[in-house]
Amino acid sequence: MRCPACSHTISRVLESRSAEGGQSVRRRRECLHCSQRFTTYERIEFVPTRVIKRDGERESFDSSKLLRGIVRACEKTNVTPQQQKAIVSNIEAEIQQRSQREITSDELGEYVLEHLRSLSEVAYVRFASVYGKFQSIRDFVETLAELKSESEARGDRDYRALQGAGAWSSAAICSAQSSIQPSHQPSGLPSVLPP
Numbered sequence: 001m002r003c004p005a006c007s008h009t010i011s012r013v014l015e016s017r018s019a020e021g022g023q024s025v026r027r028r029r030e031c032l033h034c035s036q037r038f039t040t041y042e043r044i045e046f047v048p049t050r051v052i053k054r055d056g057e058r059e060s061f062d063s064s065k066l067l068r069g070i071v072r073a074c075e076k077t078n079v080t081p082q083q084q085k086a087i088v089s090n091i092e093a094e095i096q097q098r099s100q101r102e103i104t105s106d107e108l109g110e111y112v113l114e115h116l117r118s119l120s121e122v123a124y125v126r127f128a129s130v131y132g133k134f135q136s137i138r139d140f141v142e143t144l145a146e147l148k149s150e151s152e153a154r155g156d157r158d159y160r161a162l163q164g165a166g167a168w169s170s171a172a173i174c175s176a177q178s179s180i181q182p183s184h185q186p187s188g189l190p191s192v193l194p195p
């Protein structure tokens, strides 16, 4: 840092203290050439995070929007608000590690799903549905089957909650129905779908 008085580049630090609520470090310095005293601040560089959408357009990463989607998927499940916020923080930390600070919307969705999968099958299926993971009823049924076998392997009972109609978001059901192709429609629909 050049001295503001004489432009000499070497100074000594007289005092360092935390400033701006811990967001920066304030340093009082003294020029070794002319003894001028001046103050510098050190901050973490903020690089905005961007999401690359499927159409290639970029938008800024909106953590509150992501959290809203997660909160909606987790309604009436045992996923706590702390766990929901932790998913968003983990994702933010993950993106901050990247040199480009960019993530595709597909990666973002998969990342959330990876976390929800072990927390709640209900939240997983809802989020997957709203986020457009299911291309057809076949994808949907296959996912349910996978979750069921994972759940049985773990010996927990969350899968049963999937069959309670109250646990379903209408968005999940509408999205699954709208992608039904007549040729793919199985003769017997799973019991979790409305009649």
Ligand SMILES: [Zn+2]
Residues within 6 Å of the ligand: 003, 004, 005, 006, 007, 008, 031, 032, 033, 034, 035, 036
């Ligand atoms: Zn100086």
